Amino acid sequence: DAKTTQPNSMESNEEEPVHLPCNHSTISGTDYIHWYRQLPSQGPEYVIHGLTSNVNNRMASLAIAEDRKSSTLILHRATLRDAAVYYCILRGTSGSRLTFGEGTQLTVNP
Amino acid sequence: ETGVTQTPRHLVMGMTNKKSLKCEQHLGHNAMYWYKQSAKKPLELMFVYNFKEQTENNSVPSRFSPECPNSSHLFLHLHTLQPEDSALYLCASSHPDRGMNTEAFFGQGTRLTVV
Numbered sequence: 119d120a121k122t123t124q125p126n127s128m129e130s131n132e133e134e135p136v137h138l139p140c141n142h143s144t145i146s147g148t149d150y151i152h153w154y155r156q157l158p159s160q161g162p163e164y165v166i167h168g169l170t171s172n173v174n175n176r177m178a179s180l181a182i183a184e185d186r187k188s189s190t191l192i193l194h195r196a197t198l199r200d201a202a203v204y205y206c207i208l209r210g211t212s213g214s215r216l217t218f219g220e221g222t223q224l225t226v227n228p
Numbered sequence: 229e230t231g232v233t234q235t236p237r238h239l240v241m242g243m244t245n246k247k248s249l250k251c252e253q254h255l256g257h258n259a260m261y262w263y264k265q266s267a268k269k270p271l272e273l274m275f276v277y278n279f280k281e282q283t284e285n286n287s288v289p290s291r292f293s294p295e296c297p298n299s300s301h302l303f304l305h306l307h308t309l310q311p312e313d314s315a316l317y318l319c320a321s322s323h324p325d326r327g328m329n330t331e332a333f334f335g336q337g338t339r340l341t342v343v
Contacts (some may be wrong), residue, residue: 150329161230161318161334162271169329215261215284216320216332218271 122206127223130196138191138222140206145186149210153180153191155202156221162205165191201226231255234319234335242343243309249338251302251319260302261332262294263318271318277302309342316340 123141130136142151152167166173166180168189173180179192193200205221232253241247251260262274276284277296291313293305302319316339322332 152331161232161320161337163230163334164331167329167331215273215276217273218263220270 122208122219124204124206124219124222126220127225129225129227130193131227132198133195136193136196136200136224136226138193138204138206138224139188140190141188142206142208143187145208146210149208151180151182151186151189152207152209152216153178154205154207154216154218155200156205157199157202162218165204167209196224196226198226198228200224230333230335232319232321232333232335234317234338236338237336238339238341240341240343241306241309243311245309246305246307248306249304249317249319249340251304251321251335252300253321253333254300255321255333257321257323257333258299259322260296260299261320261322262302262304263320265316265318265337267315275304306340309340311342314341 150167150169153165154162155165156162166175166178168180168182172182181190201224203221203223205218207216235250239247258279260277263271264274265271273286274288275294280296280299291308295303316337318337319335320332323330
């Protein structure tokens, strides 16, 4: 599986937008970019995924660079409940598996 | 509520005990997974089942024995565990035939403590 690189931690203030970056310079043409988050003491939760075009859903937006070597998860207005570890994962031809890295610990300040 | 239910939520067992973790989903998924998450570490994939057949075993010690009797249920049988096996065990499911273009759903996990 191709590797992703994320900052270990980020901080944000409540009600402000948050941009969580992910680098995946070795991405292949068939890899989908997935984002999950894990709240304390819970299992991971799907956030969003995409292939080439930017994607929006009720939780977040995913902006994918034109060369696909990086992406950014955008939370439009952070809330205290968004404090979690966010994982950027490439899901490709190795099948259905999801390989988790260390992720980014997002802290949201009131 | 993700549609993936794990029981029990918490388990304390001695090193000589035998116990089982259960995972159930009625989402129509045919791929199911066991993950282990130790303190302060990333999730580690343990086993993958596709259409009830084990397709992946990531060098998991034999004291962990998975069972998938049907596409809706997944078990992890535990025996003679070690204290270092204490962790959060997570089950997940997804559509295998939609491959990369679909999400996985996770249960809340079983917090296992081996004493």
